[in-house]
Amino acid sequence: MSIATAPDATPSRGRWAGVAALFAGSLVVALAVAVTLKAGPRLHGTPPSIDVAGKAMQAAKGRARVDGQAIVLETLGADGVGLIVAPVAAFDADDYTRVTWHIGPTAARGTEFVMVWRTRDGRGRTFTAPIDWSSGPATIDLSRNPEWSGSIQGVALAVRGALPVPISIAGFSVRSNAWDVTLGDIVRQWLEWPRSDGRRAITQLGSEARHVAPVLPVVAGGVALGIAFLIVRARKRRLPVPTWAVAALFLAGWMLVDLRWQTILWRQHAATVAQFAGKSLDEQREADSDAPIFDVARKIRDAKRAHGGRILVLSDNAHLRTRVGWFLYPENVYYGPAHRPSLPSPEQLRPGDQVVLLLIRGIQWDAGRGMLVWADGRTRAAREILSDGTAFAMVEIE
Amino acid sequence: MIDAIGGVASVLLPWVAGTYAVRALWRRAPAVPGVLAVGYGYLVGAFAATCTMRALSLAGMRWNLPVLAGAMIVLGAIAWWLARRTAPADGPSPGLRQALAAEPPVLRWLFRIALALVAIRLAGLAVDVLAAPLRGYDQWAHWATKARVWFEHGRMVPFVSSDMWLARGDPALFTDGNPGHPGTIPLLQAWTATFLGAWNESLINLPWIALAIALPVAFFAQARLAGASAPLAMVAAWLLMSLPVLDGHIAVAGAADIFMGAAYGLAAMAAWRWSVTREAPMAWLAAIVAVAGLAIKVEGVLWMATLVPGVVVALSRRAGLVLAGAAVIAFAGWLAFGPARLPMMGYALLSRPINVLPTLIDHVLVFDNWHLAAYALVAIVAWRWRILLAPRLAPMTMTMAAAVGLVVVVYFFTPAAVGVADETLVNRFLLHLAPALAFYALLLCVEGRERPGDQPSLQATNAADA
Numbered sequence: 001m002s003i004a005t006a007p008d009a010t011p012s013r014g015r016w017a018g019v020a021a022l023f024a025g026s027l028v029v030a031l032a033v034a035v036t037l038k039a040g041p042r043l044h045g046t047p048p049s050i051d052v053a054g055k056a057m058q059a060a061k062g063r064a065r066v067d068g069q070a071i072v073l074e075t076l077g078a079d080g081v082g083l084i085v086a087p088v089a090a091f092d093a094d095d096y097t098r099v100t101w102h103i104g105p106t107a108a109r110g111t112e113f114v115m116v117w118r119t120r121d122g123r124g125r126t127f128t129a130p131i132d133w134s135s136g137p138a139t140i141d142l143s144r145n146p147e148w149s150g151s152i153q154g155v156a157l158a159v160r161g162a163l164p165v166p167i168s169i170a171g172f173s174v175r176s177n178a179w180d181v182t183l184g185d186i187v188r189q190w191l192e193w194p195r196s197d198g199r200r201a202i203t204q205l206g207s208e209a210r211h212v213a214p215v216l217p218v219v220a221g222g223v224a225l226g227i228a229f230l231i232v233r234a235r236k237r238r239l240p241v242p243t244w245a246v247a248a249l250f251l252a253g254w255m256l257v258d259l260r261w262q263t264i265l266w267r268q269h270a271a272t273v274a275q276f277a278g279k280s281l282d283e284q285r286e287a288d289s290d291a292p293i294f295d296v297a298r299k300i301r302d303a304k305r306a307h308g309g310r311i312l313v314l315s316d317n318a319h320l321r322t323r324v325g326w327f328l329y330p331e332n333v334y335y336g337p338a339h340r341p342s343l344p345s346p347e348q349l350r351p352g353d354q355v356v357l358l359l360i361r362g363i364q365w366d367a368g369r370g371m372l373v374w375a376d377g378r379t380r381a382a383r384e385i386l387s388d389g390t391a392f393a394m395v396e397i398e
Numbered sequence: 399m400i401d402a403i404g405g406v407a408s409v410l411l412p413w414v415a416g417t418y419a420v421r422a423l424w425r426r427a428p429a430v431p432g433v434l435a436v437g438y439g440y441l442v443g444a445f446a447a448t449c450t451m452r453a454l455s456l457a458g459m460r461w462n463l464p465v466l467a468g469a470m471i472v473l474g475a476i477a478w479w480l481a482r483r484t485a486p487a488d489g490p491s492p493g494l495r496q497a498l499a500a501e502p503p504v505l506r507w508l509f510r511i512a513l514a515l516v517a518i519r520l521a522g523l524a525v526d527v528l529a530a531p532l533r534g535y536d537q538w539a540h541w542a543t544k545a546r547v548w549f550e551h552g553r554m555v556p557f558v559s560s561d562m563w564l565a566r567g568d569p570a571l572f573t574d575g576n577p578g579h580p581g582t583i584p585l586l587q588a589w590t591a592t593f594l595g596a597w598n599e600s601l602i603n604l605p606w607i608a609l610a611i612a613l614p615v616a617f618f619a620q621a622r623l624a625g626a627s628a629p630l631a632m633v634a635a636w637l638l639m640s641l642p643v644l645d646g647h648i649a650v651a652g653a654a655d656i657f658m659g660a661a662y663g664l665a666a667m668a669a670w671r672w673s674v675t676r677e678a679p680m681a682w683l684a685a686i687v688a689v690a691g692l693a694i695k696v697e698g699v700l701w702m703a704t705l706v707p708g709v710v711v712a713l714s715r716r717a718g719l720v721l722a723g724a725a726v727i728a729f730a731g732w733l734a735f736g737p738a739r740l741p742m743m744g745y746a747l748l749s750r751p752i753n754v755l756p757t758l759i760d761h762v763l764v765f766d767n768w769h770l771a772a773y774a775l776v777a778i779v780a781w782r783w784r785i786l787l788a789p790r791l792a793p794m795t796m797t798m799a800a801a802v803g804l805v806v807v808v809y810f811f812t813p814a815a816v817g818v819a820d821e822t823l824v825n826r827f828l829l830h831l832a833p834a835l836a837f838y839a840l841l842l843c844v845e846g847r848e849r850p851g852d853q854p855s856l857q858a859t860n861a862a863d864a
Contacts, residue, residue, distance in 0.1 A: 010502050010504065134821075202642075202646055202649075203534070203643065203646035203647060203649075203650050203825070204642070204643055204646060204761065204765070204767050204821070204824075204825045205642060205765045205766050205767050206760075206761065206765060206821050208764070208765040208766065209760065209765070214764050214765055214766065215766055216763070216764060216765065216766045216769070216770070217763065217764055219770070220763075220770055220773045223770065223773075224773075250770065250774065251633070253770055254637065254640070254769055254770050257766055257769050257770065258515075258640045258769060260766070261640070261642050261645070261766065261769070262518075262519070262522075265519075265522055265523070265645065265649070266522060268526065268649070269522050269525045269526050272525070272526050272529050272530050273525060273529050275530075276529045276530045276531060276600075277529040281531060281597075281598075281599055284530075284531045284599070285531065288531070309569065310569055322535075322539050322575060323538075325574075326538040326539060326542075326543065329543055329546040329547060330546045330547045330549070330550035330551075332569060332571075332572055333572075333573075333574075334560060334563055334564070334573055335560075336560050337560055338539070338575055342560060342561070342564075344564050348564045348565070348567065350567050
């Protein structure tokens, strides 16, 4: 490609208006293409979605309970699978392809989700599709799945792998893929705020993975269309491509995506101020989404104990021990590596070391004997500082 | 109020000292533009501040406000004295106001709009930094851990691996999630805390706001020197500062990646500028910033190594191109005949790639992490491919080729691919490259056009090129 770089005369207002119209037109075309690629054959979707509240669901495998509007899966079945069934009337797979399970804000690493369904023509067969999910609503587009066809008779969410903490499912919805609903979904997702919980600030926009059509390729497509139009027109007229117009199209596209990003940032700034501004450090930590962890750490920090020695925070949960450890600095804290369990042996503990046991199986505190007891039976004498059942204890090595 | 005074002083003292230090580099040469000195001044001054803390620690002296502030004032005074003009004046160079006056009204407005957009963005990000406690795993598991302990002890105390911590049983040893990180970032936080007189988990991140101001200033200054008009340079600075990943790393202050990206970008820009003008002060500036970059993250050594091909090409274009070809052939040979896994610098180099391309494409071209930057870069390189190895551009092209090669190797041929695939590393590592790559894209746009911002020394180089 070659673009003439001869200096352009200052463009007139009419030419600016022309470029603006070209940008708008190109963007509309790009958006229309995106919608068409994602939409089904119908123009209007009625109803736009089929929704099932979590409280209406049942656990076909595993144990669950209803908590408000949600169903909470507490344990998996004997075969390591939990199955939550959403009662739905039969619907046409061709008209409803975008499925969302509204799963609680987070799940532990190692928990896998699978979309399960049956069709009228499937003769009792069960079809599945894995759901790639990390946080927020779990969305899957089944439009390209050949087994998502005919009349859908039943849907369910299978949970497998590890389930160290219960999972809350607030609801299930399947969106119509009609043109108007798809367009609405695309624009609504562009305008929504990706911050899904109270603590995390946005450092990357990976949440756009669940967007029907992320904004960036659509805008890039619009800008590319506009520039292509300029190049073709210039070649036909045997004139140089107006570089100012190319630059204007590019900057307009950039400004559009940046305007969206700016609105996201403004919402984040407002949320940050509301959550943290004007508070002491302890109050800020109480206002954070992991305040219960800070609550535990504060008990440890403020306990009547000797300060200045070493503290070992031991837990099977790496995030928990690391976070509690952070709250205890500037004391001399140990919480082990993030990616592998690392329990000290009895010999590695020094008199005066303080050991925090927090949801850990490898070492137990035997209050009656005044001993830390390792899983293999080894022991170390200690003095209790704090304890709360089997989940939490803080002791000092003697 | 005391917090505000302490916080502002903690930023301004090193910034002013650093600015004079940069100006002092040019004491025997034609004057350096003030904007460039201010842009580079913060990083240089902040690095000097951390060096002071290291020196005091080494000498066994406890940090305190009078000593740290005094050291910085002395450094600034020496730099100011050295920066007094001894070289003959070259005649007044046109200022920004005059440069803008010569532009058409629409471009003057473009300049103002871009400047306003940068200011609005930075103001919002500053609100986030000043209001929130540390957010993000790395911030409180890898970096501020050391800052918190060092501030408490008034000196650097050793951090060791958790295995060593257990094995040694020495109460003087500390540990955290990544004890191997260099100390610069936690030292900056401890520096600010010392000026504040207390640990304040929001205000210790003031250096991130300062850097977010210094980076576009330095970028603008280098863009002007490279020949961009004032409006174009300001728009380019806005494009850089509007990148969502970069903004996110400023807002969630406390990690080193934005510092790493700024240090690499500033070093690459200065190194390129030296390759064109051969000004010794610019080489010194590049070297100082590169050394600062080495002390920010372990990866700093890899990033700064990518400057070497550009320097070699600048010194001998043929030798540089031959060496680059040899490196490519060596890598191909490694892929064909190398062992499956080769330990290197604490990492492992794999000879069979791990496919992280889908994740990379998603995060660069589909999700709005980098706005239209990747599309623009591809289009600009395709548009200007004929001049990529032109004498003026070849050094920067070689540096960027090496940097992109580094990204490819780290992403596809090391276990870091796991971090790319699980989306924790995919944008962070690219952030290190972003400012330098943005400058390269700008160079590709302005090269071959009129260069009104050239200094006399560069005009002489251009004449020699011609």
